[in-house]
Amino acid sequence: MSHSINPGTGAGINPGAAADHGRAADRASSGAPAPLLELRDLAITFATNNGDVQAVRDAHLTVMPGETVAIVGESGSGKSTTALAAIGLLPGNGRVSSGSIIFDGEDITHASEKRIVELRGASIGMVPQDPMSNLNPVWKIGFQVRETLRANGLPSGSQDVAKVLAEAGLPDAESRANQYPHEFSGGMRQRALIAIGLSCRPRLLIADEPTSALDVTVQRQILDHLDTMTEELGTAVLLITHDLGLAAERAHKVIVMYQGQVVEAGPALELLTNPRHPYTQKLVASAPSIASRRIASAKKTGEVAGDELAPSEPRSPQHDTVIKVAELTKVFKLRGSWGRSTDFTAVDDVSFSVTRGTTTAVVGESGSGKSTVARMVLGLEPVTSGSIEFDGVDLTTLGRKELFDFRRRVQPIFQDPYGSLDPMYNIYRTIEEPLRVHSIGNGKSREKKVRELLDQVALPSSMMQRFPNELSGGQRQRVAIARALALDPEVVICDEAVSALDVLVQAQILNLLADLQSELGLSYLFITHDLAVVRQIADHVAVMEKGRLVEQGTTDSVFDNPQTAYTQALLAAIPGAGLVLPPEAA
């Protein structure tokens, strides 16, 4: 973050790096620095069965040597497409229909395949989005680095490979190079991908959501490392992200894309404090990473601000405990070699409770055991030891019949609205199913109920006959909420219920959940990795690390005064957490 806030460092070109490049040297005489990458009125269309679809229109951006430029936008905004077009990586049905791509003074819009292959790797590197799917699973990491070096005519001995990996912060690089991707954690894979992207010292690095699949603390380390490396090498970075906070923190210049168009561009801080385009204004207002801080500061100054986003004000507390989890432990048996099994403690002695009508959030990174807790509370996973009391009754002692009745009172909403709705069921059948399973009412009363539910989640009842694939992600999640509410549950367990959604949609769903809570007196158990979301929705927070509960308390106390080092690290790692905005920006 050293350089990131001050847009003035945008001109921080590494003269050494630029000078040993012939073309750049030619131009150095002309005085003003020339842009490294320039997209001029770029339009990209995709050929589909229903004719051409324009994905990007009039995209215009410049990246100066050594500069970090971020493109921010939601999914489908065309941000990745724009960046991928710059190295000729559009999918087969996509093409640049007009405009031009200028790299280092050379028009490469329609450059030959040979020329593009020359540029890739050597002059323009890429760090892709998902570390899980971007390394070929059947080749060793070292092989995948080596072939990059070799393809671009660099020395590719095992020392060179190890050096490249070590630079990207991979510990014990020499022996790690002999491992396969599946033996690496997500963070290590991303380091390997960064190593590959920067191995040939490109002058421009395209980083497509380089850390969005990683835990926040890992994300922070990786981004810090990437910052340091690109700064040392004088590499310009084109950073693509959906996270405005992250963009503002890391980039000199931010470009906001919306529905295939650049709607706003400018220095990061200026864009945050003074967004001009309505979309940017909305984005700034609902970006959780930024909003959460703002709410916090507003509270401190006694202002009642951000109430629509923060239902964390205690609502007429009834103070009875609806769920009480005590000394909950889950041990999985892992199959070892020679038929032996080893124990893996996924959840270790966890105790917390949910007060009726409030929201308790369980926060943790991947592998912390938070989802296992949710599954046990839902009665989907047998408990190894400990107890889960629901309204005073221990869940672990329930029989089949009682468990069936219990399920009526506790309903889940899962992360992936694409995966959790049956694609063969229309919306009516999806929402009606729990009613039918529990034999509630007749056909007529069920239909009335479904209409009511759709109304509650702000979907038109005309949607009943539609199928999940015709709905957007946000709409699907509304359907999932309606389904969860069909049985009038007392507790709703949200397992990463908003994590897969774009920020604006996420804010809408969080609002909806808050409204429903005050309307219906629901209690939420909110499982999430996203502290910014916790800030907006939860009354109580329990922080989990490696199966253990390391800290719990009211949301305000945990956020304002975190006791353990782990919680502090988590909070510090929220992108944009370090940004201090002038109060009027709120």
Place this chain on the structure above:
Amino acid sequence: MTWYIVRRFLQLIPVFLGATLLVYFLVFSLPGDATAAICGERGCTPAVIAGLREQYNLDQPFWIQYLLYLKGVLTFDLGTNFSGRPIATIIAEVFPTTAKLAVMALILEAVFGIVFGLIAGLRKGRIFDSSVLVLSLIVIAVPIFVLGFLMQFLIGVKLEWANPTVSGDATISELLLPAVVLGLVSFAYVLRLTRTSIIENVNADYVRTATAKGLSRKRVVVVHVLRNSLIPVVTFLGADLGALMGGAIVTEGIFNVNGVGNTLYRAVLNGDGPMVVSIVTFLILIFCLANLLVDLLYAWLDPRIRYA
């Protein structure tokens, strides 16, 4: 890994016992007197029949017969068939021909199937892809004996490019035409499987990343697309090798190949119980070994598969 192989070999024991028991039982329950098949039209004297019954343990109850047979197998004595020739000798005589034919067919279907499938997959929806798909569908749809006789007639009889039948020596060049016929259907499957697999993999994220690294198109296809796409294809080829080794009764019949399939067919017609059981047992073992080979190849192709 060693432990895995040992375990796989141990698994062969129940498979072997179960399969032999089943086949033995089926042959045992065949209607008719086995000795009648040996004696033929003229018939034998009761003394000879009694002698035969004793020689082949036909006078014993089923379990004893089976256990005596197992004892024979374990001491590497497969006994003699009803004509009195040692079964082991017969298998040793005909198996090399079948093995040669099977390996040739496998190589043909693998090489052409993978190459055509690769090209079709990379040019999805273009003319090559469409025509190859239609052709492969025809090959799959038409029964193998039709294709066999057709090719024998066209290539062997009309054009005289190859011998229409195979002599006792079964040379490679003689076996080429039967091998093509034998591998034809599997070739169509390999082609389609490869094509689907290529189409799936060519859009994988790691392929895009490999392209972004600056690798040439050729290298991306060979190193990153092809190897990953071969995993399901290898599974199919392995299972197919087992099936091909089992002898192709139809193809061997058409081209008069003196192989396992033909021998087994004759043994079944003659009601030659010991011969049928021995050949089937032998084939089962070959099939199991081929499967083991595939699984090991699998681990080599996909390091994520761990054998523990």
